[in-house]
Amino acid sequence: MSKPRTPARAVVLVSGSGTNLQALIDASADESYGLQIVAVGADRDGIEGLARADRAGIPTFVKQVKHFADRDAWDTSLRRAVEGFEPDLVVLAGFMKLVSPAFLERFLTVNTHPALSPSFPGMHGPADALAYGVKVTGATLFVVDAGVDTGAIIDQVVVRVEPDDDVETLHERIKVAERAMLVDNVGRIAREGISVTGRDVRFGA
Template sequence: MRIVVLVSGSGSNLQAVIDAVAEGSLEGVEIAAVGADKHGTYGVERAAAAGYETFVVNFKDYAVRDEWNHALTAKCLSYAPDYVVSSGFMRIVGEEFVNAFDGTYLNTHPALLPSFPGAHGVRDALAYGVKVTGCTVHIADAGVDTGPILAQAAVEVLPGDTAESLHERIKVQERALLIRVLGQLAAGRDPRDG
């Protein structure tokens, strides 16, 4: 199963996937390429250091969002992936991208969707006062953190948690969940079946 991974930041989820592929615990998954929406992301540096092909489709290089979206779609399609994985990719993709990867564009989110969508899921959950939050892997569609949920993992909110401390615990679960889902998909199983 070929995947293209998209990142905007440090790529800690990506690193977990790279490590799982390298150690053989994520069988049947091939990382075709890792891409970013801006130059200088540590996620791209991690991928390059591991020997993977990388690319940048810099959002700021395009005057119109649709042109960037078209370029990103074409670049991802050039790798013929079975799945595209949004791993901390902080750009909303357009209709052309969603249609090109309909049902095969995976996203990770640090909250139990449909609760707390958007860029501040951890902060919003903490501010709301929930006692349990977590993470979600879902098939992304044209909405913001919407689309069919494949798997979730719960994380307890502890007294005295900050957004940072809570997010660190969520990331641990998010990495494990993403690897589990990718492994199930590579084995031809539907993650929703458990």
């Protein structure tokens, strides 16, 4: 990605409460952050993430898999909806669907994972880390590829596992650190641009 226009245009995709989305909305209210969220898309209707976008005056759209003949048709419709907003960046903020290689070829797409990749990929990163007995875990921001939490790493943040942690307390601390990392790095991507060569990710055009 070369240095984007100013402000950079982002589409954020959500599936739930949208706390990461809200953090990005709040950050982008400051012009110096360099990002405009031009749309919020979802794979479910009636979720708080969409309500957050509505309250912020951001256009929204919903693409539910069940409304399409198959996943390919859904993905094509999602891709076209995103294309209509001409984004420089797509942020998956708790979006619980995999997108196709065709989608990823079209848009620079980033996501977070609540573990230190490549450890503990998948849906249960905090629980898996706790069960394994690690002393530190954390969160990873990465460029989405065709795998599950396998993309080139943009940044990571470490969270220490406390002796009395359960999955809920650990995950909550990870989410706080993850949110701050996401906001910091999306702002840098918006202002500076980013280049990805293999697994090497660097800021700047």
